[in-house]
Amino acid sequence: MSTAFDYCEIGRKVIEIEADALRGLTHYINGSFTEACQLISGCNGKVIVMGMGKSGHIGNKMAATLASTGTPAFFVHPGEASHGDLGMIEKGDVVLAISNSGEASEILTLLPVIKRLGIPLISMTGKPESSMAKLSQIHLQITVNKEACPLNLAPTSSTTATLAMGDALAIALMEARGFTADDFALSHPGGALGRKLLLRISDIMHTGERLPAVSEQALIKDALLEVSRKGLGMTAIIDKEQQLLGIFTDGDLRRLLDNRVDIHNTAIGEVMTRSPATISADVLAAEGLKLMEDRKISGILVTDNGVLVGALNMHDLLKAGVM
Numbered sequence: 001m002s003t004a005f006d007y008c009e010i011g012r013k014v015i016e017i018e019a020d021a022l023r024g025l026t027h028y029i030n031g032s033f034t035e036a037c038q039l040i041s042g043c044n045g046k047v048i049v050m051g052m053g054k055s056g057h058i059g060n061k062m063a064a065t066l067a068s069t070g071t072p073a074f075f076v077h078p079g080e081a082s083h084g085d086l087g088m089i090e091k092g093d094v095v096l097a098i099s100n101s102g103e104a105s106e107i108l109t110l111l112p113v114i115k116r117l118g119i120p121l122i123s124m125t126g127k128p129e130s131s132m133a134k135l136s137q138i139h140l141q142i143t144v145n146k147e148a149c150p151l152n153l154a155p156t157s158s159t160t161a162t163l164a165m166g167d168a169l170a171i172a173l174m175e176a177r178g179f180t181a182d183d184f185a186l187s188h189p190g191g192a193l194g195r196k197l198l199l200r201i202s203d204i205m206h207t208g209e210r211l212p213a214v215s216e217q218a219l220i221k222d223a224l225l226e227v228s229r230k231g232l233g234m235t236a237i238i239d240k241e242q243q244l245l246g247i248f249t250d251g252d253l254r255r256l257l258d259n260r261v262d263i264h265n266t267a268i269g270e271v272m273t274r275s276p277a278t279i280s281a282d283v284l285a286a287e288g289l290k291l292m293e294d295r296k297i298s299g300i301l302v303t304d305n306g307v308l309v310g311a312l313n314m315h316d317l318l319k320a321g322v323m
Contacts, residue, residue, distance in 0.1 A: 013148075014148040014156070017146065017147075017148040017156075017157055018148055018156065018157050018160045020145065021144040021145065021157040021158075021160060021161050022160065022161060022164055024143075024144065024145065024161075025142065025144075025161050025164055025165060028140065028141040028142065028143070028165070029168060032138055032139060032140055032141070033140060033168070033169075033172075035138050036122050036138045036140055036169065037169065037172050037173055037176065039094060039120055039122065039137070039138060040071060040094055040122075040169070040173060041173060041176060041177070043092065043093065043094045044092040045072075045090055045091070045092030045093035045094070046072045046073055046074060046093050046094075047063070047066055047071055047072065047073035047093070047094050047095075047096055048073070048074065048075075048076050048088070048089050048093050048094070048095045048096065049062050049063040049066075049073060049074070049075045049076070049096045049097075049098070050075070050076055050077075050078050050081070050095060050096070050097045050098065050107055050110075051075075051078070051097070051098035051099065051104075051107075052078055052079070052099065052104045052106050052107065053155075054155040054159050055098040055099055055100060055104070055155075055159070055162065056075075056077060056078075056098075057159075058098060058159050058162045058163050058166065059075050059096075059098050059166075060075045061163065061166070062075075062096070062098075062162075062163070062166035062167075062169075062170070063075040065166060065167060065170045066166075066169070066170045066173070069170045069171065069173070069174040069179055070173065070174055070177050070179040071170065071173050071174075071177075074088075076088055076089065078104065078106035078107045078109075078110060079106050081106075081110055082106065082109060082110065086110065086113060089114070089117070089119060090117075091117060091118060091119065093119055094119065094120050094121075094122060095114055095119055095120070095121045095122070096122045096123075096124065097121060097122070097123050097124070097132060097136070098123075098124045098125075098162060099123070099124075099125050099130075099132055100125060100126045100127075100142070100155060100158045100159075100162070101125070101126070101127060101130060102123065102125035102126070102127045102130020102131060102132040102133050103127075103130055103131055103132065104132070107132060108131055108132065108135075111132075111135055115135075120137045120138075121135065121136040121137050121138075122136060122137065122138045122139075122140065123135075123136035123138075123139050123140070124139075124140045124142055124162060124165060124166075125139065125140075125141070125142065126141070126142050126143045126144065126158055126161075127143070128141055128143075140165060142158065142161045142162050142165050143161075144157040144158050144161050145157075199284070199285040199286075199320055199322060200281070200282055200283065200284055200285060201279055201280070201281050201282070201283050201284075201285055201288050201302055201310070201312065202281035202282060202302075202310070203285065203320070204285060204312055204316050204317070204319075204320045204322075205281065205302050205309075205310030205311060205312045205316070206230070206232065206310060206311050206312060206316070207309065207310045210230060211230070211236070211308070211310060211311055212226050212227060212229070212230035212232055212234060212235035212236060212311060213226070213235060213236040213237070213238050213308060214226050214235055214236075214237060214238075214268060215237070215238065215239070215240075216237055216238075216239065216245055216246075216267065216268065216269035216272075217267055217269065218237075218267065218268050219263070219264065219265070219266065219267060219268065220248075220256070220261070220263035220264075220266050220267070220268050220271065221263045221264050222268075223235050223237075223248050223268040224253065224263065227248070227249075227250070227253075232299055232311055232312070232313050233249060233250045233298060233299055233313060234247055234248065234249040234250070234299045234301075234311070234313070235247070235248050236301050236308050236311065237268055237269060237272045238308050241307070242307045242308050243306050243307055243308075244276075244278065244301060244303050244306060244307070244308045245269070245272065245274065246269070246272030246273055246274045246275075246276060247272060247273050247276035247301060248268055248271070248272045248273065249273075249298075249299065252271065252272075252273060256271060276301060277291065277292075277295050277297060277300055277301075278300065278301050278302065278303045279291060279300050279301075279302055279303075280302070280303070280304070281302050281304065281309055281310060285317060285320060285322045286322055288300060288312070288317070288322075289317050289322055292314065292317075298313055298314045299311065299312065299313035299314070300312060300313075
């Protein structure tokens with residue numbers, strides 16, 4: 001009879017081994033790490049990341065993270081570099097070469113040319129005595145005790161450690177540069193991050209004919225018609241100068257009906273909520289979402305010096321991809 005294989009136990013063991021590798025990596029955040037950050041920070045060109053095999057996959061992600069956090073960077077495949085792509089590297093750039101063994105022949109072949117161009121080299125290896133480490137201007141050590149692979153062969157802990165060291169570089173440089181959420185959004189305009197960081201209330205609010213508003217003298221029944229027509233679950237109450245006086249929502253209607261208020265003969269000004277929550281049109285939509293969540297409201301009015309200029313609700317934020 002076969003015994004059920006404990007996949008979960010193996011999975012947990014892998015996570016524990018890689019977590020230990022990451023904890024050990026903190027010992028290598030030292031003077032060399034500071035020097036690497038200072039060199040990249042003072043670079044007038046780009047960071048050229050190189051790596052073969054699994055290190056190449058990690059290098060690709062590392063370059064993408066650097067680029068998206070304010071450090072111009074891209075990945076160059078060492079094999080392709082030997083056949084023309086080396087022309088992408090210019091004076092003023094910095095090369096960040098990754099190899100766990102530090103003996104990747106494809107990278108070592110390129111080093112004489114890189115040296116001749118006067119381009120500084122930062123290496124990231126697991127072996128400080130390796131050829132690549134010795135030939136580099138700065139060496140970042142990423143040694144791990146063992147791979148999570150039971151044969152101690154497949155790159156697992158070592159690639160995790162390499163990725164983490166790359167993230168540490170990117171975030172340290174990001175903070176040193178004072179890189180902001182707005183800067184981040186500019187490099188992510190197409191996705192959900194961009195929508196959250198770039199979209200402002202003015203981009204999604206209802207205005208003009210789509211804006212629900214009635215006068216203070218309007219009857220409740222007329223205000224309800226406005227709520228129904230505009231479909232935002234609320235209406236603003238304004239004076240002749242468009243100054244906001246109050247708000248009336250679906251929730252207010254339920255309370256009125258419980259109190260048996262005559263909606264056909266009572267003015268909306270008598271039952272509206274005065275001094276409602278408002279927001280400015282130039283505020284980020286994400287901030288509007290937070291305000292609505294904090295206040296536990298499903299819609300909000302937009303004002304400019306007390307003048308009603310727009311309105312939006314949770315559904316608008318949902319459609320815009322902000323939540």
